[in-house]
Structures are given as C-alpha cells and as structure tokens.
Amino acid sequence: MVAFPPCKINLGLHILHKRTDGYHALETCFYPVPWTDILEVIPSDTLAFSQSGDTIPGDPHDNLCLRAYHLLQKDFTLPPVRIHLHKIIPTGAGLGGGSSDGAYTLRLLNDLFNLNLAPAALAAYAAQLGSDCAFFTQDAPQLGTGRGEILTNIGISLKGKFLVLAKPPIHVSTAEAYAGITPATPATPLTQILTQEPLAAWKGKLHNDFEASVFARHPSIEPLREKLYRAGAVYASMSGSGAAVFGIFDKGVDLAFDPGVLHWSGVLTR
Ligand SMILES: C[C@](O)(CO)[C@H](O)COP(=O)(O)OP(=O)(O)OC[C@H]1O[C@@H](n2ccc(N)nc2=O)[C@H](O)[C@@H]1O
Numbered sequence: 001m002v003a004f005p006p007c008k009i010n011l012g013l014h015i016l017h018k019r020t021d022g023y024h025a026l027e028t029c030f031y032p033v034p035w036t037d038i039l040e041v042i043p044s045d046t047l048a049f050s051q052s053g054d055t056i057p058g059d060p061h062d063n064l065c066l067r068a069y070h071l072l073q074k075d076f077t078l079p080p081v082r083i084h085l086h087k088i089i090p091t092g093a094g095l096g097g098g099s100s101d102g103a104y105t106l107r108l109l110n111d112l113f114n115l116n117l118a119p120a121a122l123a124a125y126a127a128q129l130g131s132d133c134a135f136f137t138q139d140a141p142q143l144g145t146g147r148g149e150i151l152t153n154i155g156i157s158l159k160g161k162f163l164v165l166a167k168p169p170i171h172v173s174t175a176e177a178y179a180g181i182t183p184a185t186p187a188t189p190l191t192q193i194l195t196q197e198p199l200a201a202w203k204g205k206l207h208n209d210f211e212a213s214v215f216a217r218h219p220s221i222e223p224l225r226e227k228l229y230r231a232g233a234v235y236a237s238m239s240g241s242g243a244a245v246f247g248i249f250d251k252g253v254d255l256a257f258d259p260g261v262l263h264w265s266g267v268l269t270r
Pocket residue numbers: 010013022023024025026028094096099129130131132133146147148174175178240241
C-alpha cells in the first residue's frame with residue numbers, strides 16, 4: 001500500500017499558556033497542503049524500515065513511521081511489515097512532515113490489516129506520537145486546541161487559492177521555539193478572525209506567535225515572508241515554529257528563490 005502524506009501550514013497560531021505537563025496550550029488552524037512524502041507499507045517476513053530522498057536528522061530507529069508501527073503493535077498482533085519512506089517535505093520547517101508520516105503509517109496499517117479503527121481512535125493513537133500528528137488522521141482543515149491534538153472542523157476553505165511555500169536553509173527546533181515564547185491571551189480568538197473575516201482582511205489580524213522570536217533569532221526568514229507579500233500574497237506568514245513561510249495568492253505566481261531555499265507552489269485542493 002502506498003500513501004502520500006501531505007504537510008500542513010498553520011493559519012494563525014496563538015500560544016495561550018504553559019501547562020503543568022510542560023506542553024503549551026494553543027489554538028491554531030491546521031491546513032493540509034499537497035506537498036507530500038511517499039510512504040509504502042507492505043507485509044514482509046521481518047520488520048524493516050528504509051528511507052530515500054532527503055536526509056532525516058536523527059536515528060532511523062526513532063523514525064515516526066517505526067514508532068507508529070510499535071504503538072499499534074502494543075494493542076494488536078500486527079504481522080511484520082516493510083516500510084519505505086521517500087522524504088520530500090523539508091524537516092525542521094514547521095510543516096509537520098514527520099508527524100504526517102507517523103499518522104499515515106497508522107492509517108496504512110489500519111487499512112492493510114483491517115483494524116477497523118475509526119478516525120477518532122486513529123487520532124487518539126496519533127496524539128501519542130506527537131501533538132501535530134492527530135491532525136493528519138483527518139482529511140479537512142481543523143481548528144487545533146489543547147496541545148494541538150483536540151480537533152474541530154470549523155468549515156474553513158481556501159480551495160482553489162494558490163499557495164507558495166518557501167523554506168530557507170535553517171532548521172528550527174520545535175522545543176527551542178516554544179522555549180522562546182511568552183504565552184499570552186490573544187485580543188481576538190482565532191476562530192473569530194478565521195470565520196468572520198475574509199482572507200483579504202487577515203493581514204495584520206491573524207498572527208503566528210512564534211514569528212517575533214524566531215524572526216529575531218534567524219534574520220533571513222522575515223525577508224522571505226516580505227518577498228511573498230511583494231509578489232502579491234493576500235496573506236503571508238511563517239508556518240508553525242518555522243522556518244518555512246507561506247503566501248496565499250488569488251492567482252498563480254512564478255517566483256524565483258535563492259539557491260538553498262526549498263519551495264513548492266500549487267493550488268490548494270482541499
Ligand atoms: C509548532 C507546531 O507545529 C504547531 O502546529 C506544533 O505545536 C508542534 O507539534 P509537534 O512537533 O508534534 O510537537 P511534539 O513532538 O508533541 O513536542 C515537541 C516539543 O515541543 C514542545 N511543545 C509541543 C507542542 C505543544 N503544544 N507545546 C509544546 O511545548 C514541547 O517542548 C515538546 O517537547
């Protein structure tokens with residue numbers, strides 16, 4: 001079985017407060033983007049994981065695909081599988097690529113071995129892998145609350161809009177990005193902006209709380225966001241904890257980036 005795990009962007013990201021478990025309570029809108037990895041899971045004699053494409057930092061044994069397998073293995077007698085991941089989504093980008101791979105491994109195992117896990121059950125397993133993972137068990141944009149794992153469909157759609165994603169050659173650690181934040185209560189709740197304001201009014205109202213501290217530490221990121229605005233983006237922002245930025249356009253644009261800046265553009269399909 002083959003799947004194409006997508007990435008996500010965050011439309012607004014408010015860090016509300018630090019919780020007693022060390023995580024931060026947040027509100028964000030996760031939006032799926034069809035810049036994808038390629039993931040294959042097939043039955044095999046022994047459990048094996050292989051990887052091609054972009055290099056993933058860290059030990060392959062800790063890859064979220066294998067962690068997803070071991071998580072389900074605890075509750076189900078899963079036969080061994082061979083997992084191959086072709087990595088395309090940049091890591092350390094705030095695009096949730098690793099989270100998506102983990103969640104899609106759960107989805108493929110569910111289908112392959114007829115585990116009959118409903119989306120809510122899959123989301124609960126995914127949340128054990130990481131805060132962003134639960135979103136990737138869903139097929140539509142979601143408001144994320146809690147530490148990001150509580151999902152609500154708020155019916156927002158940017159289908160048909162043109163998106164440009166650009167990631168400079170900087171790896172931002174998620175844990176470090178959270179450590180640089182002073183949580184605060186937002187002036188306006190995220191859902192109010194997203195559901196009551198048109199896209200054209202989001203600039204200056206919809207904020208990613210990571211931007212100020214991450215832009216200060218990595219001065220090459222903000223100019224990329226400004227480049228997207230200069231090119232005609234209706235709204236542009238950093239995604240998650242960075243370093244990727246995105247711009248939403250009413251029509252297609254053809255942008256050139258400096259060498260080393262990974263980028264993707266295309267029409268949003270969901
Ligand atoms: C920045 C975002 O991408 C926004 O969508 C996510 O909040 C990150 O989620 P993630 O990568 O799945 O994060 P996890 O793997 O769960 O946690 C990594 C680290 O980030 C911090 N973390 C993560 C999520 C959260 N709500 N509060 C946190 O403080 C913690 O230090 C944690 O140890």
